[in-house]
Amino acid sequence: MLKKRLGSAMFVCVAAAVFGHSAAVLADGNVTTAKLTVGAAPDAPPFSYIQGDKFLGISNDILQRVGRLENLDMRYQQMAFDGLIPALQVGQLDIAVSGIFITKERQAIVDFSTPYFVEGALVVVSVNSGIKSLAELKGKTIACEQGSAALKVAREHAAEWGVTLRILQDPASMQLAMRSGDVAGMIYDSALVNYQLRIEGAKPTIKIVSPVLDPTGIAFAFPKGSKWVAIVNRGIAKLKASGELDAIAKNYNMN
Incomplete structure (x- = not known):
């Protein structure tokens, strides 16, 4: 049994090294090539906005840092805020990012990450x-x-x-x-x-x-049943433990 566990652990490490930045280790230990489509509102500072050709704001900074920690290759799409959740429902997006409140109505149709802010x-x-x-x-x-x-x-x-x-x-x-x-x-x-x-x-x-x-809490939104929720939550937990989550908010004078 010990050999089997060591073998599985070695596979995960080797696979992650082979796939590089675009490989993510899922909650079940499997490795997947991760190219995620992210929908972001361009006009919701301090959480999500565009400056030049860059998506900035608390939400985007957190998600992009999570992406680096968890080897997620995220491709951004600019979208109106009211189009984000419908786009998740039809599978157009893997993640929606802005100042998205967690509400019971939304929880019935999409999944949410761990909250990273309260307002x-x-x-x-x-x-x-x-x-x-x-x-x-x-x-x-x-x-x-x-x-x-x-x-x-x-x-x-x-x-x-x-x-x-x-x-x-x-x-x-x-x-x-x-x-x-x-x-x-x-x-x-x-x-x-x-x-x-x-x-x-x-x-x-x-x-x-x-x-x-x-x-209420603000979080990232995902299609129902998304495997990426656990990965993003893991990244958020790392940022919280290191103090980086608070530091990002502080960069925008929000704490």
């Missing part, structure tokens, strides 16, 4: 608005991003707040609608709101009028 939703208004609280938004319209977890939060609370929801395709459209006065405010991911406020510094364009709503 919720915030309601914001223009910095020049006279509105100072959620209560003062009653009877008004707020913008929400199509496909976002913040949209789900807004739908759950819209009647309570007395607001009308306007669903738009991306954050830029929501900000434009708010600046032009088409909507009184918007609801968005708390980490993204706080990141924007850090970037704007002494000249903010928005102000927060709600507490953090429904905080």
